[in-house]
Amino acid sequence: MKVELKxxxxCRTITTEDVCPKCGGETTTxxxxxxxxxxxxxxxxxRAMGADNGEYALRVR
Known part of the structure; x- marks a missing residue:
């Protein structure tokens, strides 16, 4: 089974959900x-990203 990351x-958090678990924002592939x-x-x-521990995308469209 292939998992699609979004x-x-x-906030650029990487997840598999349709809604961000951290901020509730919209996600994209x-x-x-x-x-x-x-x-x-x-x-x-x-510090530069203003991010906590976790997985993040560098650029989101």
């Missing part, structure tokens, strides 16, 4: 780039 148009944040306190990327 990204939230608002049209996204590029993948970042996995393990420790937001030590991550410069997390």
């Amino acid at each position: 990204a939230c148009r608002n 049209e996204w590029h780039g993948y970042v996995f944040i393990l420790d937001k306190n030590k991550s410069q990327i997390a």
Whole structure:
């Protein structure tokens, strides 16, 4: 069974749901780039994105 990953148009969280579990925003299958944040306190990327720990898309259409 193939799982289709989607990204939230608002917060860029990657999920398999039709509605984002973090912010309730709309999700789409049209996204590029993948970042996995393990420790937001030590991550410069997390600070730049304003993101918590988790999986995020870098670009969402």
